[in-house]
Amino acid sequence: MKLVFEKSVPGRRGLTISKSDVSTSINLKADLLRDKPAELPELSELDVVRHFTELSRRNFGVDTNFYPLGSCTMKYNPKVAERIAAYPGFAHLHPLIPQLRIGGILTQGALQVLYETDLLLREICGMAGFTMQPMAGAHGELTGIMMMAAYHKDRGNKKTTVLIPDSAHGTNPASAAIAGYVVKAVPSDDNGLMDLAKVKKMLNDEVAGVMLTCPNTLGLFNPHVREICDLIHSVDGLAYYDGANLNAIVGKVRPGDLGFDIVHLNLHKTFATPHGGGGPGAGPVGVVEKLVDFLPVSIVVKREDGTYALEYKRPKSIGYIAPFYGNFGIILRAYVYMLMQGDEGLKRIAENAVLNANYIKEKLKPHYDLPHPQTCKHECVFSATRQAAKGVHGIDIAKAIIDAGFHPPTMYFPMIVKEALMIEPTECESKETLDAFIETMIDIAKRAQTDPESVTDCPKTTPVGRLDETKAARELNIASLA
Amino acid sequence: MSEENLKFTETHEWARLDGKVVSVGLSAFAIEQLGDVVYLELPKPGDEVSKGASFGLVESVKAASDMYAPIDGVVSEVNYEVADNLDLLKTDPYGSAWLIKIESSDPSQLDTLMDTDKYEQFCATQVDQ
Numbered sequence: 001m002k003l004v005f006e007k008s009v010p011g012r013r014g015l016t017i018s019k020s021d022v023s024t025s026i027n028l029k030a031d032l033l034r035d036k037p038a039e040l041p042e043l044s045e046l047d048v049v050r051h052f053t054e055l056s057r058r059n060f061g062v063d064t065n066f067y068p069l070g071s072c073t074m075k076y077n078p079k080v081a082e083r084i085a086a087y088p089g090f091a092h093l094h095p096l097i098p099q100l101r102i103g104g105i106l107t108q109g110a111l112q113v114l115y116e117t118d119l120l121l122r123e124i125c126g127m128a129g130f131t132m133q134p135m136a137g138a139h140g141e142l143t144g145i146m147m148m149a150a151y152h153k154d155r156g157n158k159k160t161t162v163l164i165p166d167s168a169h170g171t172n173p174a175s176a177a178i179a180g181y182v183v184k185a186v187p188s189d190d191n192g193l194m195d196l197a198k199v200k201k202m203l204n205d206e207v208a209g210v211m212l213t214c215p216n217t218l219g220l221f222n223p224h225v226r227e228i229c230d231l232i233h234s235v236d237g238l239a240y241y242d243g244a245n246l247n248a249i250v251g252k253v254r255p256g257d258l259g260f261d262i263v264h265l266n267l268h269k270t271f272a273t274p275h276g277g278g279g280p281g282a283g284p285v286g287v288v289e290k291l292v293d294f295l296p297v298s299i300v301v302k303r304e305d306g307t308y309a310l311e312y313k314r315p316k317s318i319g320y321i322a323p324f325y326g327n328f329g330i331i332l333r334a335y336v337y338m339l340m341q342g343d344e345g346l347k348r349i350a351e352n353a354v355l356n357a358n359y360i361k362e363k364l365k366p367h368y369d370l371p372h373p374q375t376c377k378h379e380c381v382f383s384a385t386r387q388a389a390k391g392v393h394g395i396d397i398a399k400a401i402i403d404a405g406f407h408p409p410t411m412y413f414p415m416i417v418k419e420a421l422m423i424e425p426t427e428c429e430s431k432e433t434l435d436a437f438i439e440t441m442i443d444i445a446k447r448a449q450t451d452p453e454s455v456t457d458c459p460k461t462t463p464v465g466r467l468d469e470t471k472a473a474r475e476l477n478i479a480s481l482a
Numbered sequence: 483m484s485e486e487n488l489k490f491t492e493t494h495e496w497a498r499l500d501g502k503v504v505s506v507g508l509s510a511f512a513i514e515q516l517g518d519v520v521y522l523e524l525p526k527p528g529d530e531v532s533k534g535a536s537f538g539l540v541e542s543v544k545a546a547s548d549m550y551a552p553i554d555g556v557v558s559e560v561n562y563e564v565a566d567n568l569d570l571l572k573t574d575p576y577g578s579a580w581l582i583k584i585e586s587s588d589p590s591q592l593d594t595l596m597d598t599d600k601y602e603q604f605c606a607t608q609v610d611q
């Protein structure tokens with residue numbers, strides 16, 4: 001497919017703008033003016049429409065195909081949430097209006113959405129208060145760890161380290177390090193869970209807290225999680241819940257009841273908001289009572305007369321962590337989703353997500369190595385070691401899956417599993433879709449034994465074949481119009 | 483250069499003592515597991531390193547991992563050539579693909595590391611997982 005610039009024909013126009021009947025002279029300094037006109041593609045409207053329609057047909061997303069990317073919870077985003085987020089009263093709201101003297105009156109609906117989302121998330125997570133402001137999960141993590149640091153500073157605690165399991169998402173140690181903590185990795189035990197005995201050994205007065213994903217990146221729920229939180233609390237440390245995998249337990253278990261003090265949520269995962277190409281996201285953070293004072297400003301409060309307002313006077317707050325009130329449109333979509341699901345619907349999300357993952361796990365168990373065979377939660381992690389022995393590695397299997405019309409699972413993560421293939425089907429998919437995927441995986445496993453080259457040659461159905469990832473990373477050359 | 487006189491860490495760095503200077507690199511096993519390396523982040527001469535703490539970063543098409551110092555000391559030399567020619571890691575991991583040299587006042591710290599035989603056994607247990 002040609003670039004839009006390559007399709008350009010000099011002089012071609014989409015529309016003709018009539019001559020201006022007012023003076024167009026602008027007093028700009030010469031060095032601010034172009035020497036020659038900008039090199040924009042010159043095309044008709046139909047050229048442009050066809051170009052972008054063709055591009056859009058090459059998109060791959062949950063709206064087109066099954067997308068079992070582990071630890072990413074690529075679930076379907078109901079269109080009603082999109083429709084409501086596009087209501088002009090929400091979509092055209094200017095973010096500065098609530099700060100005007102009488103502006104609050106004009107934004108009561110939006111403030112109510114923020115306030116009630118806070119209440120819903122408190123109930124779901126067992127927390128005492130939330131901030132809606134973080135712009136993504138990792139930003140939420142940093143916000144959470146900054147509150148952890150503020151808590152210890154306020155208490156006069158001398159804390160230096162944060163404990164994080166070796167199966168953690170990479171953002172956990174990154175967040176802790178940016179907040180100034182030394183990260184100590186806790187090894188997993190033979191069952192793939194954070195080793196309780198090792199936690200006991202590593203625990204001392206310098207430990208500021210622990211960061212845990214539960215279920216973890218192997219899709220396993222740690223039965224010792226309450227004990228781990230209690231241990232951390234015994235040295236006045238705080239327990240941080242990485243909500244990336246909340247989809248497995250939403251409506252069933254509340255992180256607060258497990259002993260966690262801080263929770264971040266990825267709304268684009270559990271609460272079905274779009275996974276953007278880098279944004280916009282939202283990573284609300286919830287905290288228990290003793291940390292509420294440290295939440296960022298501002299917070300939406302409900303006055304005695306039933307109206308909503310923004311509160312800025314919070315002396316112990318860690319301050320601003322984002323402009324305005326977060327990605328409001330995303331929070332609104334999550335709010336709609338939660339109201340749509342209700343109590344019963346949220347529970348069934350977790351039930352069906354777990355059922356689907358275990359269905360895939362049991363069906364594929366004879367064909368792929370399964371290092372941690374116990375009942376999983378929302379995702380299961382296979383190892384392609386058996387296939388690798390024939391020269392078919394995880395990446396080859398992933399490419400072959402593309403040819404069958406599915407998105408590949410997460411590869412080579414978590415790092416504690418060799419040749420990892422991490423599959424998360426979510427609750428959205430039908431049995432027919434899961435069966436078609438399972439059939440593809442079994443077919444690839446068989447071909448890996450009998451005709452390995454038919455797998456290592458993939459993909460063949462895509463606009464471009466196998467890319468040289470090493471060359472791309474070593475000799476980075478972003479296309480330019482030079 | 484061969485694997486003689488080498489000591490290995492459980493995190494797959496090798497160390498070779500020459501007088502007071504210890505050369506450090508990544509084992510062939512580590513390179514094989516990482517896949518094609520695409521980036522190396524190395525320290526500067528004069529940086530202090532301590533045993534078991536990260537001295538740099540290796541990034542491959544699969545993952546990014548810390549590299550850990552096998553001994554306390556001060557970085558005396560850095561092999562920037564290998565950062566420009568990453569294939570050396572594959573072709574000559576124990577020779578021209580050394581990464582840093584550490585000047586140490588306590589070379590006996592290397593005594594706790596594995597020798598070649600022990601390390602081979604250790605790697606075999608890693609593959610089983």
